[in-house]
Amino acid sequence: xxxxxxxxxxxxxxxxxxxxxxxxxxxxxxxxxxxxxxxxxxxxxxxxxxxxxxxxxxxxxxxxxxxxxxxxxxxxxxxxxxxxxxxxxxxxxxxxxxxxxxxxxxxxxxxxxxxxxxxxxxxxxxxxxxxxxxxxxxxxxxxxxxxxxxxxxxxxxxxxxxxxxxxxxxxxxxxxxxxxxxxxxxxxxxxx
Amino acid sequence: xxxxxxxxxxxxxxxxxxxxxxxxxxxxxxxxxxxxxxxxxxxxxxxxxxxxxxxxxxxxxxxxxxxxxxxxxxxxxxxxxxxxxxxxxxxxxxxxxxxxxxxxxxxxxxxxxxxxxxxxxxxxxxxxxxxxxxxxxxxxxxxxxxxxxxxxxxxxxxxxxxxxxxxxxxxxxxxxxxxxxxxxxxxxxxxxxxxxxxxxxxxxxxxxxxxxxxxxxxxxxxxxxxxxxxxxxxxxxxxxxxxxxxxxxxxxxxxxxxxxxxxxxxxxxxxxxxxxxxxxxxxxxxxx
Numbered sequence: 428x429x430x431x432x433x434x435x436x437x438x439x440x441x442x443x444x445x446x447x448x449x450x451x452x453x454x455x456x457x458x459x460x461x462x463x464x465x466x467x468x469x470x471x472x473x474x475x476x477x478x479x480x481x482x483x484x485x486x487x488x489x490x491x492x493x494x495x496x497x498x499x500x501x502x503x504x505x506x507x508x509x510x511x512x513x514x515x516x517x518x519x520x521x522x523x524x525x526x527x528x529x530x531x532x533x534x535x536x537x538x539x540x541x542x543x544x545x546x547x548x549x550x551x552x553x554x555x556x557x558x559x560x561x562x563x564x565x566x567x568x569x570x571x572x573x574x575x576x577x578x579x580x581x582x583x584x585x586x587x588x589x590x591x592x593x594x595x596x597x598x599x600x601x602x603x604x605x606x607x608x609x610x611x612x613x614x615x616x617x618x619x
Numbered sequence: 620x621x622x623x624x625x626x627x628x629x630x631x632x633x634x635x636x637x638x639x640x641x642x643x644x645x646x647x648x649x650x651x652x653x654x655x656x657x658x659x660x661x662x663x664x665x666x667x668x669x670x671x672x673x674x675x676x677x678x679x680x681x682x683x684x685x686x687x688x689x690x691x692x693x694x695x696x697x698x699x700x701x702x703x704x705x706x707x708x709x710x711x712x713x714x715x716x717x718x719x720x721x722x723x724x725x726x727x728x729x730x731x732x733x734x735x736x737x738x739x740x741x742x743x744x745x746x747x748x749x750x751x752x753x754x755x756x757x758x759x760x761x762x763x764x765x766x767x768x769x770x771x772x773x774x775x776x777x778x779x780x781x782x783x784x785x786x787x788x789x790x791x792x793x794x795x796x797x798x799x800x801x802x803x804x805x806x807x808x809x810x811x812x813x814x815x816x817x818x819x820x821x822x823x824x825x826x827x828x829x830x831x832x833x834x835x836x837x838x839x840x841x842x843x844x845x846x847x848x849x850x851x852x853x854x855x856x857x858x859x860x861x862x863x864x865x866x867x868x869x870x871x872x873x874x875x876x877x878x879x880x881x882x883x884x885x886x887x888x889x890x891x892x893x894x895x896x897x898x899x900x901x902x903x904x905x906x907x
Binding site: 616 | 631669671672673674676721726728778821893894
């Protein structure tokens with residue numbers, strides 16, 4: 428958790444329209460009264476560089492870089508506790524999803540162990556239409572930190588032994604099951 | 620009772636015992652269940668992180684298939700993340716008037732149209748409310764007396780889109796469990812988060828989250844859950860979590876339909892306890 432420090436608001440690059448991009452909360456974020464219910468409710472706040480309360484304040488003030496480069500957004504596990512407890516009714520959890528989306532789009536590279544997860548998962552989903560757990564994990568470890576896979580080797584063998592995981596050869600050629608749908612979605616999003 | 624079954628990706632692979640026991644228990648209860656043909660991934664937590672539209676198009680594709688096959692049958696999901704994605708999509712369509720049109724422009728390439736009528740139900744909702752404790756008790760051949768069970772709902776089973784239970788203090792599993800004859804160990808982590816993908820991306824944080832749930836449940840003989848992700852996280856990492864908290868935490872984790880199947884007298888081939896990482900034998904030994 429960040430310790431308190433004085434920030435000179437005029438000296439830092441800010442984007443006052445940042446909040447408008449943060450759907451679904453958007454302008455609703457201006458209702459935030461900084462009560463801290465989100466931080467107190469968050470099961471991973473203790474490990475965050477910005478607490479949720481600090482994050483929403485910075486977002487509201489337009490500190491786009493501080494928020495999008497934070498580790499905090501990747502520590503949200505979508506438990507929706509802050510979302511249902513926010514006394515101002517702000518849809519916080521789904522707005523963190525948007526922050527992750529913007530960080531991915533901007534190619535922010537600090538938290539590769541998280542960003543690689545989403546990219547590898549999306550690739551497998553697009554190719555097969557369904558998640559192939561083992562192929563996804565292999566792609567993920569190759570893209571993030573191949574050595575960290577060793578820590579999972581014991582569990583992997585146990586899962587194989589119990590039939591919970593299956594080794595299959597990846598299919599690499601040809602059209603992916605959801606290629607056309609993914610392309611159509613990208614086209615439509617480009618139009619908007 | 621007739622349902623269109625959407626297993627989701629996990630129940631097809633790592634949580635196959637969840638799918639198998641669900642189908643066996645529903646058959647015993649007299650439900651007519653047909654698997655949705657040609658279903659694809661709901662998008663998990665990933666699609667909406669890649670793009671807003673993809674995050675609603677992938678669930679909508681399956682709901683469109685369900686309308687086609689449906690005759691008004693609801694979609695039965697066993698995964699809380701799939702459930703949330705389906706309900707989130709329906710809620711988004713209800714609050715954004717033009718969204719359905721845009722979704723259907725995308726679904727055109729799949730030859731599908733979603734009309735916004737098909738709705739998803741969670742297995743727990745169906746068991747607790749469509750069947751209910753009385754109907755369940757009527758099929759119990761072997762009451763599970765002597766077994767103490769810690770219910771675990773997880774997050775997305777009950778919030779934020781679930782209409783069938785309280786989002787923070789859920790109780791819908793109680794009646795089902797009592798119908799089986801078990802003793803219920805209530806605890807304050809029943810709707811806490813299992814850590815989801817943090818167990819992979821930020822394991823130290825994830826292990827802590829699992830640890831608090833295992834510790835709160837530890838007076839019981841086993842944990843009972845209704846989500847494949849929760850099950851995987853609670854069952855698979857107990858060694859690493861024990862190292863982290865500095866004391867051995869070892870507790871079997873069962874899917875609710877496995878426990879029901881046990882009480883209904885269904886065979887191991889329907890329950891597949893051998894697939895679990897943490898052996899369920901110590902819990903089964905408690906049964907007289």
